[in-house]
Amino acid sequence: MPEQTTEFQRYAEQFLDSAQKAQSRLPQLAQEQLSRLLEQFAEDPFRYPDRIEAINKTGDLLYKHPDPPFEITCRIDREKRVITFIDFSLRVLVGSLVVISYSHSDDKSRLELKKFLQPMVQQGRIRIWDDTEIEAGDRWRAQITEFLGSASAAIFLVSQDFLASKFIADHELPVLQGAANERGVRLLWIAVRHSTYDMAVFPGELQALNDPKRPLSSFYRKADREKELVMIVQKIANAIEHVAVGTPP
Numbered sequence: 155m156p157e158q159t160t161e162f163q164r165y166a167e168q169f170l171d172s173a174q175k176a177q178s179r180l181p182q183l184a185q186e187q188l189s190r191l192l193e194q195f196a197e198d199p200f201r202y203p204d205r206i207e208a209i210n211k212t213g214d215l216l217y218k219h220p221d222p223p224f225e226i227t228c229r230i231d232r233e234k235r236v237i238t239f240i241d242f243s244l245r246v247l248v249g250s251l252v253v254i255s256y257s258h259s260d261d262k263s264r265l266e267l268k269k270f271l272q273p274m275v276q277q278g279r280i281r282i283w284d285d286t287e288i289e290a291g292d293r294w295r296a297q298i299t300e301f302l303g304s305a306s307a308a309i310f311l312v313s314q315d316f317l318a319s320k321f322i323a324d325h326e327l328p329v330l331q332g333a334a335n336e337r338g339v340r341l342l343w344i345a346v347r348h349s350t351y352d353m354a355v356f357p358g359e360l361q362a363l364n365d366p367k368r369p370l371s372s373f374y375r376k377a378d379r380e381k382e383l384v385m386i387v388q389k390i391a392n393a394i395e396h397v398a399v400g401t402p403p
Contacts, residue, residue: 165196166236173239187222250306250394254284255326257315263346270387302329307340313347317354340393345369363389
């Protein structure tokens with residue numbers, strides 16, 4: 155049987171003293187996140203070529219990870235399949251990361267909410283992530299976990315489809331509930347359609363941003379629906395501001 159081609163072999167890792175010192179200066183949580191990222195990076199450092207740029211004539215490369223916002227300086231020997239890490243740093247990002255969790259049956263409500271949140275995005279107060287931003291490839295589940303785990307707040311668009319979703323129940327809610335318990339992530343929800351929310355273990359135990367008995371779908375007039383969305387976004391803004399200063403809403 156022929157030997158496996160090197161194309162699929164993992165890169166070996168070397169750490170200069172500068173990289174070891176930079177890693178040791180990171181907060182404990184960031185060190186854990188970086189370790190997981192380096193494991194993935196060593197499998198295929200060129201998986202996302204748009205994130206890599208040459209920074210000098212000696213061949214040093216800068217890899218910018220979107221979230222968590224790490225910058226990795228390294229040299230890569232493709233022939234020997236060795237990565238030499240030179241430095242690590244965390245970029246300072248503007249705005250709290252807000253994740254929207256929803257059923258695809260409620261995509262219209264997702265788009266509406268993002269439209270009303272857009273002024274906060276333009277002001278740099280928040281960044282929004284939902285599963286439409288997942289990059290193509292085989293790491294889609296890891297991407298979801300990464301973004302859910304690094305969120306400052308999560309907004310659930312609750313309908314019967316949301317409550318019935320096995321994927322949301324098994325893969326999204328546990329990560330976000332864990333982040334709420336460990337890091338104080340704000341968990342907010344919006345009733346977008348009538349549902350048996352009061353029979354659900356979660357998110358029925360939390361306070362909704364609107365009256366669940368009058369979900370967004372019950373507002374037939376555009377003006378009334380938009381007025382309701384303005385009220386909801388004001389509550390979201392208040393919650394996000396308290397996340398930034400670490401105080402209860």
